[in-house]
Amino acid sequence: MRIATLLLPSVAYLLVMFVFPFAYGVLLSLRPGTGGVSPANYLAFLLDPWQARTIWVTASIAVPNTIVTVLLALIVAYAMRRGIRGERTITTALVLPIALGTVLVAEGINGFYGPKGWLNQALVGLGVGEPTRLTHNYTGVMIALFVQHFPFCFLMLLGYISGIDPALEASARVLGAGAWAVFRRVMWPLIAPGVAIAFALVFVMNFGVFPSAVLVGQPAGATRTIAIAAYQQAFEHSDMSMASAIAVVMGVCQLAGLGLILVLRRRMAGTGVATMGAGKR
Amino acid sequence: MRGRLWRLAVSLFVLGFLLNLAGIVGHVVVSSFARRWFATPVPSAFTTEWYAYAWREFQLDQVLTVTLTVAGTVTAAALLLGFPAAYLLARHEFRGKGPLLLLFFLPLLVPQMTYGIPLATTLYRYRIGGTVAGVIAANLVPMLPLAIFVLLPFLEQISVSLEWAARVHGATRVQVFRRVIVPLALPGLLTAGLLVLVNTVANFELTFLLSGAGSQTLVVALYYAVFAAGMRPIYSVDAMAVIYMAVVLAVLVLALRFVRPTQMVFRLDRRD
Amino acid sequence: MITSLAFRLTKRFGAKTVLDDLALEVRGREFVTFLGPSGCGKSTALNLLAGLLQPTVGEIRLDGARIDGLPPERRGFGMVFQNYALFPHLTVGANVAFGLAIRGLGKVELAPRVRRMLELVRLTGLEDRYPGQLSGGQQQRVAIARALAVEPRVLLLDEPLSNLDAKLRLEMRGEIKRLHGELGLTSIYVTHDQTEALSLSDRVVVLRDGRVVQAGAPAEIHDRPRTLFVADFMGYRNAFPVTVSAAEGDMVVGRAPDITLRGLGVVALASGTAAVAVVRPEDVEVAAEPPGTNVVRGTVRFTEYLGREHGVEVVLGGGQTVTARLPHPAAVGSALTLRLPPERVVILPAEDGAR
Numbered sequence: 001m002r003i004a005t006l007l008l009p010s011v012a013y014l015l016v017m018f019v020f021p022f023a024y025g026v027l028l029s030l031r032p033g034t035g036g037v038s039p040a041n042y043l044a045f046l047l048d049p050w051q052a053r054t055i056w057v058t059a060s061i062a063v064p065n066t067i068v069t070v071l072l073a074l075i076v077a078y079a080m081r082r083g084i085r086g087e088r089t090i091t092t093a094l095v096l097p098i099a100l101g102t103v104l105v106a107e108g109i110n111g112f113y114g115p116k117g118w119l120n121q122a123l124v125g126l127g128v129g130e131p132t133r134l135t136h137n138y139t140g141v142m143i144a145l146f147v148q149h150f151p152f153c154f155l156m157l158l159g160y161i162s163g164i165d166p167a168l169e170a171s172a173r174v175l176g177a178g179a180w181a182v183f184r185r186v187m188w189p190l191i192a193p194g195v196a197i198a199f200a201l202v203f204v205m206n207f208g209v210f211p212s213a214v215l216v217g218q219p220a221g222a223t224r225t226i227a228i229a230a231y232q233q234a235f236e237h238s239d240m241s242m243a244s245a246i247a248v249v250m251g252v253c254q255l256a257g258l259g260l261i262l263v264l265r266r267r268m269a270g271t272g273v274a275t276m277g278a279g280k281r
Numbered sequence: 282m283r284g285r286l287w288r289l290a291v292s293l294f295v296l297g298f299l300l301n302l303a304g305i306v307g308h309v310v311v312s313s314f315a316r317r318w319f320a321t322p323v324p325s326a327f328t329t330e331w332y333a334y335a336w337r338e339f340q341l342d343q344v345l346t347v348t349l350t351v352a353g354t355v356t357a358a359a360l361l362l363g364f365p366a367a368y369l370l371a372r373h374e375f376r377g378k379g380p381l382l383l384l385f386f387l388p389l390l391v392p393q394m395t396y397g398i399p400l401a402t403t404l405y406r407y408r409i410g411g412t413v414a415g416v417i418a419a420n421l422v423p424m425l426p427l428a429i430f431v432l433l434p435f436l437e438q439i440s441v442s443l444e445w446a447a448r449v450h451g452a453t454r455v456q457v458f459r460r461v462i463v464p465l466a467l468p469g470l471l472t473a474g475l476l477v478l479v480n481t482v483a484n485f486e487l488t489f490l491l492s493g494a495g496s497q498t499l500v501v502a503l504y505y506a507v508f509a510a511g512m513r514p515i516y517s518v519d520a521m522a523v524i525y526m527a528v529v530l531a532v533l534v535l536a537l538r539f540v541r542p543t544q545m546v547f548r549l550d551r552r553d
Numbered sequence: 554m555i556t557s558l559a560f561r562l563t564k565r566f567g568a569k570t571v572l573d574d575l576a577l578e579v580r581g582r583e584f585v586t587f588l589g590p591s592g593c594g595k596s597t598a599l600n601l602l603a604g605l606l607q608p609t610v611g612e613i614r615l616d617g618a619r620i621d622g623l624p625p626e627r628r629g630f631g632m633v634f635q636n637y638a639l640f641p642h643l644t645v646g647a648n649v650a651f652g653l654a655i656r657g658l659g660k661v662e663l664a665p666r667v668r669r670m671l672e673l674v675r676l677t678g679l680e681d682r683y684p685g686q687l688s689g690g691q692q693q694r695v696a697i698a699r700a701l702a703v704e705p706r707v708l709l710l711d712e713p714l715s716n717l718d719a720k721l722r723l724e725m726r727g728e729i730k731r732l733h734g735e736l737g738l739t740s741i742y743v744t745h746d747q748t749e750a751l752s753l754s755d756r757v758v759v760l761r762d763g764r765v766v767q768a769g770a771p772a773e774i775h776d777r778p779r780t781l782f783v784a785d786f787m788g789y790r791n792a793f794p795v796t797v798s799a800a801e802g803d804m805v806v807g808r809a810p811d812i813t814l815r816g817l818g819v820v821a822l823a824s825g826t827a828a829v830a831v832v833r834p835e836d837v838e839v840a841a842e843p844p845g846t847n848v849v850r851g852t853v854r855f856t857e858y859l860g861r862e863h864g865v866e867v868v869l870g871g872g873q874t875v876t877a878r879l880p881h882p883a884a885v886g887s888a889l890t891l892r893l894p895p896e897r898v899v900i901l902p903a904e905d906g907a908r
Contacts, residue, residue, distance in 0.1 A: 006365035010425060011384070013362060017422050018388055018396060025399025072294070079291040091542035093299055096306070098545065099533045100526060101483030103504045107522055108305035110507075111312055116320040118304055147305065150298065152546050159543040179284060201390070208392025211485055215507055227394040234490075240402045247398040251391065442638035446696075448625040449603050449632040450652035450703055460651075464642045 029245035041245035051246075054226040055253060061138070061213075061225065062206035062257075065145045069206075070199050073153035074191075078183070081161045091158070094151035102148060106215035109144050110135050140216035141223045145206055153202050160194035161187075196265035200258050207254050226250045306526070313519040331520035338513065339502055339521050347413060348498040348528065351488070352481040355420045359477045360470060362421075363428035368462065370429070371436035385426040393423065393486035401490040411493030419487040427480065428473045431544075435469025436462075468539075475536035476545060482529055499525045555581045555706050555739055556616050562601050563610040564594070564763075571597050573763040574611075579707075579741060584733055586742040588750040588774075588786070589760035595743045598760075599711050602741065604628050615706065626655075631705030635712040637696040639684040645671070645695050646680030652703035670698040673732065690721040694728070701736065708733075708740045714749065726752055747787055751775060759783050777819045781829055781904055789831035790876045791893075794903065797822045805900040806846075811871045813846045816898030827903040832893045834864070837877035840892035847898065849875065850890045853883045867891060 032040040045051045080087060097105055113119050113134040120134070134140055164187070172186045210227040217223030226246060234243035313331055315324030335341060366385075370378070388396070400419055401410055409415040439462065447457045488498050497505070503525050506518045536545070559578040564571045572594040579585050587595035600606045602613060604625035613621040620628055631652075639648050647654075649670050650663045658666075671677050674694040684692055693713060700708060710729070714722045730753055733740050744750055750757045751771040758768040759782075767774060767783045778784035781792065795807030795814060805818030807830050814830040822828055844850045849869055857864035863882045867875045867889050875891055883889055 006369045007381070010362045010366035010429065011381070013425060014384055014388065014422065017400065017418060019384070021400040021403040022396055024403055025396075028399070028402065076291050076295060079288060088542075090295060090299070092537060093302065095533065095537070095542045095545055097302060099479050099483060099529050100306075101500055101529075102485055103500050103507070104309070104522055104525060104529075105305065107503070107507050107518070108309045111308040111519070112301075112304045118308055118322070121320065121322060147298075147301065155543050155546040159546070162543075204390060204392055208394045208486075210394050211489075211504060215504070227392075230394060230398055231490075234398050234401065240398075243398050244402065247395050251395045254392070254395065440636065440638065442634045442636055443640060445600075445603075445605050445625075446632065446634060446638035446699075447640070447651065448605070449628075449630060449709075450699065451626045451655040452651075453624075453626055456655060461640060 025244035026248055028241050029248050032241050032245075033239060041242045042249065044242070045246060045249060051229055054224055054229045055249070057223065058207055058209070058225040058227070058250075059253070061141060061145070061209060061223065062203055065142055065149075065206050066199060066203045069146055069149050069153050069202055070195065073150055073157050073198070074195060077154055077157035077161050078187070078191075080158060081164075082166070091155060094154060097148055097151050098155075102144075102211045103215070105148050106144050106212045109140060109147065109216050113140065113143060135216055137218055138222045141209070141212050144212040144216045145209060148212070149202050149205060152205075153198050156198050156201075157191075157194060160198075161191055164190050192265065192268055196261060196268075200261050203257055203261065204254055207257065208250070226253070309519045309522050309526070312516055313523045315516050318516070331514070331517045332524070334514075335517045335520040335524065338517065339506060341499075341502075341521065341524060343495065344497055344499055344502045345528070347416075347496055348482060348500075350413060351416050351420065351498055352478055352532075354417050355424050355481045356474050356477045358417070358421055359424045359428035360474055363425050363432060363473070364466070364470065367429045367432035368436050368466075371433055371439075372441070385429055387426075388423040389426050389430075393484075393490075396422075397487050397490045400487070404491060410491055411496060413496040415491045416488050416496050416498070419491045420481050420484055422487070423484075424477045424481060428477050431473040431476055432466070432469045435472070436466060439465045472540050472544060475532075475540055479529070479532050479536055479545070482532060499528060554737060557581065558602075558613070558615055558707055558739065558741075560602065560613040560621075561611045562598060562608045562613070564597055564601060564606065565609045571763050572601070572608075575758075575760070575763075575765055577758065577765075577768070579739060581739050582737055584740045584742065584753055584755045586744060586750040586754040586757050587760055588744060588747065588757050589766075590745055590786075592762075593760040594763040595745075595760050596711055597763075599632075599709050599741065599743050602707075603630055603632055603709055629703070629706045630709055631700030631703055631707075632709040633693075633696050633700050633711065633713045635715050637684070637689075637692045637716075639692055639695055639699075641684055643683075644680060645676070645682050645684065645687070648684065648695055649680075649698045649702050651699060656703075666702060670702045673701065674698045674728065689717050690725060693717065693725060697729070697732070701732065701738075706739070708738050710740065710742045712744055713742075714744070714746070722749075729753060759786065777817065778831075778899060778901070779819050781831070781901055784831045784899060784901060788833055788835075789899065790834050791832045791837070791874075793830045793873055795828050795830050795900070797824050797826050797828050797900070799824065804895065807900050809871070809873075811869065812849055812873070814893060814898055814900070815846055815895040816900045817896070818900045820902055822900065822902060829901050829903050830898055831901060832898045834876045834878045836894060836897035837875060837879070838892045838894065839879060839881075840890040842890075842892075844890065847893045847895050848890060849893070850888065851875065853885050853887050853889050856883055856885055858882070865889070 029041050030037050030039060032038060034040060111117050115133065134143065168186055169182055172182045177185065208227055209225055210231065213219055213223045213225045213228055219228050227250065230243050230246035230250060233239045233246055311324065312318060314327045314329065316326035316328045318324035370382070397419070400422070404410040404415050404419065409418060443461055444457050447461050452460060482498070483500060485500050485504065488501050489504065492498070492501055503521055506513060506521055557578055557580055561574065561576040562572055563574050575598055577585070587598055589595050597606065601608050604623060608621060611621070612619055640651065643651070646667050649667045653663055653666060667680060671679060674697055676691060676694050676698065679687070679691070684695065687695065696713070714725055717725060726749060732738070742753060754771055756768065757771050757774045759766045759774060761782050767779045774783065775787055778787050778789065793809055793812055793814065795809045795812070797805055798808045799806040800818060800822065803817060804815055805822055806813065806815045807828050816830055840848045842848055851867040851869040853865060854868045855866040859878070862878045862880055865877045865879050865883050867877065869875065877891060
């Protein structure tokens with residue numbers, strides 16, 4: 001069957017390199033170092049406050065950050081939906097953090113936002129007072145994540161919002177709706193699905209935060225995320241079984257978060273009217 | 282008017298963000314040229330010696346080679362494997378297409394740390410961990426779906442009637458592929474290839490988990506350098522960072538000639 | 554040159570039957586048209602003949618030999634598509650030469666043949682243009698040239714003129730007719746436009762919901778439709794329910810409360826059966842005589858200027874409407890007597906819920 005031969009390599013690759021290791025990891029997590037098949041790893045993780053708190057830490061980073069990122073990205077993208085002077089320059093500039101990646105942005109933040117960096121120098125110079133500690137702590141990680149994910153989220157939403165037929169807005173205005181009414185009654189129902197997806201993607205990216213938490217945060221303290229815990233188990237303690245268990249817990253938390261987003265979205269979307277009128281690009 | 286206030290606020294925010302970005306990047310660049318720099322707006326003295334230092338100490342010739350090898354191979358493999366798959370998904374509806382698309386979407390949705398650790402465990406067990414091959418294999422996991430999803434809309438745009446016209450007039454399936462589909466899919470292949478390239482160069486987590494001493498890409502080497510910052514002067518680390526930026530910018534500039542910025546992120550309107 | 558293309562085709566997609574036992578034999582040099590509204594299965598039939606689809610049941614025989622097992626590239630047909638399907642990345646010349654290049658002809662041999670093809674479709678000199686630079690009509694000619702270049706045993710045309718404007722359609726219709734005759738082609742044409750079907754064909758096959766409703770020469774379909782569906786398709790806008798009261802040879806008389814119509818009975822109709830009398834607006838005339846058989850009187854409800862003539866709607870005493878095309882205008886509200894010539898009226902069997 002031709003269909004099978006064209007698809008087979010890709011499907012096989014993902015089955016072997018994604019599904020299988022995942023399944024293997026789950027199985028491994030149930031075979032703790034102490035022997036036998038048991039959920040001992042999971043219990044150990046969840047009952048150890050030092051480990052279990054990583055869930056809370058990660059959530060306390062991911063949730064606020066996602067909300068702020070998506071909200072701001074939505075506002076800016078919505079404002080720019082009909083084009084703005086210099087849009088090409090702005091969008092090109094915003095591609096930069098995405099292309100540069102997490103490590104470079106983290107390092108740059110350590111420099112720019114550091115105690116001796118330009119930002120603090122400027123604040124001191126302007127007489128705003130003694131520099132606040134913005135790096136190697138929770139704040140640093142929040143800044144880093146925002147700088148990385150805002151452009152990504154913004155570009156996604158910009159593309160999505162621009163794709164909506166401008167005639168819809170125009171007809172609403174002609175019928176008497178002001179800017180806020182247009183947003184609430186016409187645009188938001190159409191944009192909501194895209195925002196939900198953006199929210200989900202950014203949340204997942206934030207929840208898996210690793211290099212930023214290490215380089216710009218306090219990996220041993222305030223920003224010890226669950227990814228760090230998993231990594232330490234794998235490469236510092238060589239306990240692959242436990243590391244897999246933590247990875248599974250991480251995955252479950254993300255799924256739970258995604259599930260919550262889906263439920264909220266369904267509540268918001270209401271009728272199928274939400275997807276009508278989303279024009280093609 | 283409220284509208285104008287809003288627009289002003291948005292403009293200020295965007296400006297602020299861009300200045301912020303410039304500051305972050307700029308700081309790294311300036312630092313890489315500093316001889317010594319403490320709490321002054323600009324370093325007291327400049328030098329270029331850190332670049333040679335970084336090149337030597339961080340073995341950047343090897344690291345660069347690895348980076349380019351990995352990025353090139355992953356791109357080629359993603360396109361080779363992904364093109365037929367994307368073609369099929371673009372043309373046919375079949376039972377199981379939904380779950381299949383989900384399978385392809387998962388590596389993009391699940392963070393690399395979550396599946397990277399089991400993946401690393403498996404690859405190390407089979408002795409591929411820590412090698413360049415292992416890094417390539419791991420990076421292909423998210424990049425293959427990326428290539429497929431970027432190619433999909435391009436291939437859907439190619440009208441089926443073109444294939445029909447070719448077949449009726451004598452072309453076998455292979456000839457149709459070669460003479461009609463591939464030439465028309467070229468823009469899509471280019472876009473997908475460039476996006477995979479950019480993403481692979483910057484990709485951290487999977488490479489971090491899978492690389493050994495001789496198989497680090499630039500971004501991972503940079504991480505280690507920053508991490509062990511106490512051992513080396515920060516300026517040399519920043520010099521390495523600038524070299525990394527130069528590589529990324531080179532690829533980015535190439536990519537932006539063919540790809541719009543909004544195409545470089547995940548296309549939302551396709552998925553819904 | 555083929556002698557015959559005979560086929561019997563049934564195509565089902567899951568539970569849906571798209572084509573139900575379409576059986577036909579096309580003779581060499583014949584021009585056959587599948588005519589019907591969208592969804593009637595005509596394009597499916599063409600795709601089955603081309604080999605782009607496989608029949609659920611059935612066979613196709615070319616000069617007696619079965620070809621339904623052959624893939625499209627081995628059937629030696631030519632096909633013209635509704636959206637032209639020109640390869641955008643190839644020049645006009647390369648498009649036309651496509652089938653020949655596949656067959657292995659070299660550049661040297663191709664050039665003169667391409668030139669001759671383009672001359673045939675009156676597009677000389679455009680070899681190096683790209684399809685995107687041509688107008689719709691030109692693109693369609695290139696598509697035709699491409700199909701003819703391979704000297705096809707049968708030429709398949711799938712609504713080739715639908716995307717062209719009215720004037721071009723007229724012109725291209727003439728071109729297709731000319732080429733078919735000049736080159737001695739066997740052509741199978743698909744359309745929903747009855748004028749095209751009548752003008753081009755030796756035989757018309759009317760399809761509805763995958764079934765053949767009527768097949769015959771254009772004149773026969775036009776003057777003697779056998780069902781209400783075909784009549785409606787052929788422009789018999791007026792339909793009056795009647796009861797058959799008498800039959801004399803070909804002619805039948807049908808009666809309704811205040812109309813009596815004598816017309817052509819194309820199907821045998823017994824006295825007392827329910828029937829429908831149909832007549833074209835163009836055939837309705839203004840009458841001099843008083844109301845009687847085939848003459849009715851009513852009030853003008855609506856009138857429309859159509860250039861050459863006037864569209865007039867007349868409401869009769871019993872509430873029926875007669876639509877007519879008349880040479881002179883009529884004032885709304887005025888009384889008008891109309892004649893429905895018996896030789897232009899057709900009496901058809903009534904159908905349940907059909908129109």
